[in-house]
Amino acid sequence: MEDTSGEPLAEGKTKIVYAHPHDTGLVVIRHKDGITAGDGARRNQIAGKGALSGRTTAAVFRLLAREGIPSHYVDSPAPDLMVARRCAMIPLEVVTRRLATGSYLRRNPAASEGERFDPPLVEFFLKDDARHDPLIAVDAIVAQHLATAEEAAAMGQRARAVFLALERAWAAQGVTLVDLKIEFGRDDQGALLLADVIDNDSWRIWPGGERTAMLDKQRYREASVVDASFLASLHDSYAEVAERVERF
Amino acid sequence: MEDTSGEPLAEGKTKIVYAHPHDTGLVVIRHKDGITAGDGARRNQIAGKGALSGRTTAAVFRLLAREGIPSHYVDSPAPDLMVARRCAMIPLEVVTRRLATGSYLRRNPAASEGERFDPPLVEFFLKDDARHDPLIAVDAIVAQHLATAEEAAAMGQRARAVFLALERAWAAQGVTLVDLKIEFGRDDQGALLLADVIDNDSWRIWPGGERTAMLDKQRYREASVVDASFLASLHDSYAEVAERVERF
Numbered sequence: 157m158e159d160t161s162g163e164p165l166a167e168g169k170t171k172i173v174y175a176h177p178h179d180t181g182l183v184v185i186r187h188k189d190g191i192t193a194g195d196g197a198r199r200n201q202i203a204g205k206g207a208l209s210g211r212t213t214a215a216v217f218r219l220l221a222r223e224g225i226p227s228h229y230v231d232s233p234a235p236d237l238m239v240a241r242r243c244a245m246i247p248l249e250v251v252t253r254r255l256a257t258g259s260y261l262r263r264n265p266a267a268s269e270g271e272r273f274d275p276p277l278v279e280f281f282l283k284d285d286a287r288h289d290p291l292i293a294v295d296a297i298v299a300q301h302l303a304t305a306e307e308a309a310a311m312g313q314r315a316r317a318v319f320l321a322l323e324r325a326w327a328a329q330g331v332t333l334v335d336l337k338i339e340f341g342r343d344d345q346g347a348l349l350l351a352d353v354i355d356n357d358s359w360r361i362w363p364g365g366e367r368t369a370m371l372d373k374q375r376y377r378e379a380s381v382v383d384a385s386f387l388a389s390l391h392d393s394y395a396e397v398a399e400r401v402e403r404f
Numbered sequence: 405m406e407d408t409s410g411e412p413l414a415e416g417k418t419k420i421v422y423a424h425p426h427d428t429g430l431v432v433i434r435h436k437d438g439i440t441a442g443d444g445a446r447r448n449q450i451a452g453k454g455a456l457s458g459r460t461t462a463a464v465f466r467l468l469a470r471e472g473i474p475s476h477y478v479d480s481p482a483p484d485l486m487v488a489r490r491c492a493m494i495p496l497e498v499v500t501r502r503l504a505t506g507s508y509l510r511r512n513p514a515a516s517e518g519e520r521f522d523p524p525l526v527e528f529f530l531k532d533d534a535r536h537d538p539l540i541a542v543d544a545i546v547a548q549h550l551a552t553a554e555e556a557a558a559m560g561q562r563a564r565a566v567f568l569a570l571e572r573a574w575a576a577q578g579v580t581l582v583d584l585k586i587e588f589g590r591d592d593q594g595a596l597l598l599a600d601v602i603d604n605d606s607w608r609i610w611p612g613g614e615r616t617a618m619l620d621k622q623r624y625r626e627a628s629v630v631d632a633s634f635l636a637s638l639h640d641s642y643a644e645v646a647e648r649v650e651r652f
Contacts, residue, residue, distance in 0.1 A: 273547045287513060291541060293527040
């Protein structure tokens with residue numbers, strides 16, 4: 157069992173990052189039971205969500221490794237724990253979209269719900285809750301030294317590759333992967349590495365291509381009433397997703 | 405004198421576009437006396453502004469032609485009139501920035517006022533007043549068929565070339581060109597062409613590098629009181645800019 161009793165290196169809304177007790181090149185990530193939406197305006201606890209997120213993200217990173225796409229993932233010694241290579245995170249959300257929905261429609265009035273992008277399109281957003289993670293141009297990423305132009309191009313290419321691999325895996329189960337958010341870091345050699353988590357909060361998935369059948373965190377964002385009954389049902393969605401992703 | 409008595413092809417807040425009476429490959433653009441800000445929330449008339457904008461934009465396009473940068477500009481038969489090649493406009497604002505200010509700072513909290521970009525950075529915005537001209541990713545431009553990836557790259561390169569040419573011309577008069585908005589169209593062969601106008605509403609210019617000495621439309625955007633005295637002073641700024649640009 158990994159020792160996560162030390163001081164956290166970082167803590168986010170859904171995870172805590174600890175230094176690895178025996179290897180300075182690694183970290184231990186503990187997935188928390190929290191779920192938030194609206195940049196933190198809505199917050200709840202779902203007992204067991206951390207373990208479900210951990211199982212989902214581990215299974216996703218193992219699939220990607222089989223597909224030849226490396227990430228920071230090393231091991232998952234317990235459902236809610238992930239050992240990963242230590243990265244300096246790049247403060248960007250890299251979003252790949254196959255179908256137009258959500259914020260894309262609000263920003264692009266000529267687009268219609270469910271419009272298909274082929275190839276899937278990639279957008280970069282600056283991680284900044286106070287400004288609601290604004291879209292950022294590649295030139296601005298470079299000007300602010302968040303990433304070089306070459307890194308930005310590589311992130312775009314890798315984001316598409318990750319999306320296509322997960323889209324195929326979901327399609328084999330009759331599920332449409334609508335969009336996907338990932339993050340990158342740099343390892344101790346400065347090399348770009350897929351990092352953070354990829355779990356049921358990272359994507360929109362529509363079984364049978366039906367928006368109303370959605371299994372992902374969007375259910376929580378859209379819920380008009382978040383009571384115990386809804387949270388139990390949401391837990392069931394997260395459990396179903398973890399089980400399905402483990403069959404990838 | 406051009407006949408602009410026909411039906412307009414298009415009318416915007418600051419100009420009217422007419423078919424050319426003798427040549428279907430040309431249009432006649434009449435610059436209006438209106439000035440607006442806040443996506444039309446603030447509106448005024450400044451007698452003579454149309455002629456000053458026409459003189460400015462004609463002098464800018466003539467400078468660019470001397471610098472080897474083609475545009476839709478053909479002739480200016482009167483101060484408020486421009487004959488131009490007919491284009492299908494691309495609904496994007498292409499913004500080049502040398503110094504960080506304005507909306508860039510609101511979207512990028514880590515940037516500081518007056519921070520210098522070298523090379524100048526380019527951002528694309530979708531022309532959509534109702535949504536306040538949102539930033540748009542190159543992938544989204546392509547997905548919505550607003551422009552091809554090659555055209556987007558060419559617009560970025562040309563925007564930088566236009567900026568550098570105007571920056572040099574202004575620097576020779578001790579004025580700092582801070583940022584610049586331009587637009588593109590396609591001619592009847594489908595070739596990308598610098599179009600629209602480039603006038604004192606298109607840039608921020610700071611004499612002596614001093615923000616408080618600004619001569620451009622930003623004065624109007626920031627004015628707390630827009631009365632007759634302010635509008636007279638604003639007219640004087642536009643007149644000074646037209647005279648200075650004619651010395652380019």
